[in-house]
Amino acid sequence: MSDTPRAAAAGSPVPAIAVRRSKVNGRGLFATADLHGRRKLGELSGELVKLLPGTWERFGRSPKIYLVQVSHRYALECSRGNAFKYLNHSCEPNCYLRVYRRRVEVYSRRDIARGTELTVDYGQTPHRQGMRCRCGSARCRGVI
Numbered sequence: 001m002s003d004t005p006r007a008a009a010a011g012s013p014v015p016a017i018a019v020r021r022s023k024v025n026g027r028g029l030f031a032t033a034d035l036h037g038r039r040k041l042g043e044l045s046g047e048l049v050k051l052l053p054g055t056w057e058r059f060g061r062s063p064k065i066y067l068v069q070v071s072h073r074y075a076l077e078c079s080r081g082n083a084f085k086y087l088n089h090s091c092e093p094n095c096y097l098r099v100y101r102r103r104v105e106v107y108s109r110r111d112i113a114r115g116t117e118l119t120v121d122y123g124q125t126p127h128r129q130g131m132r133c134r135c136g137s138a139r140c141r142g143v144i
């Protein structure tokens with residue numbers, strides 16, 4: 001595996017990101033170097049699955065990213081995907097997901113200091129409704 005940006009674009013995490021224990025929830029993704037804002041960090045990898053009745057319910061019980069809708073009929077199933085599945089939710093996230101041609105790209109929203117946990121808003125992912133949010137943000141909505 002190469003550590004070039006091209007490799008990151010193909011789905012593997014960039015070298016400046018590591019999976020560590022998170023205070024928010026289980027394991028999380030952390031910056032191991034200062035990251036610039038508005039940069040592509042990589043892509044969530046996984047398997048494209050067709051959205052059928054029940055698909056959301058089947059994957060909706062997790063506080064982790066397991067399914068991201070990428071089109072009207074398809075979603076990316078990430079349970080066996082790369083480290084980006086460990087992105088935790090925050091009501092004031094420092095990263096965001098962008099769906100482009102059935103791919104899920106991960107971008108930084110702003111400059112991120114080394115050691116900071118990377119977070120996204122789970123708006124695009126299914127999760128158990130009313131799950132309590134522990135993101136710690138001043139603007140926390142209280143539930144995910």
Ligand SMILES: [Zn+2]
Binds near residue numbers: 135
């Ligand atoms: Zn919150």
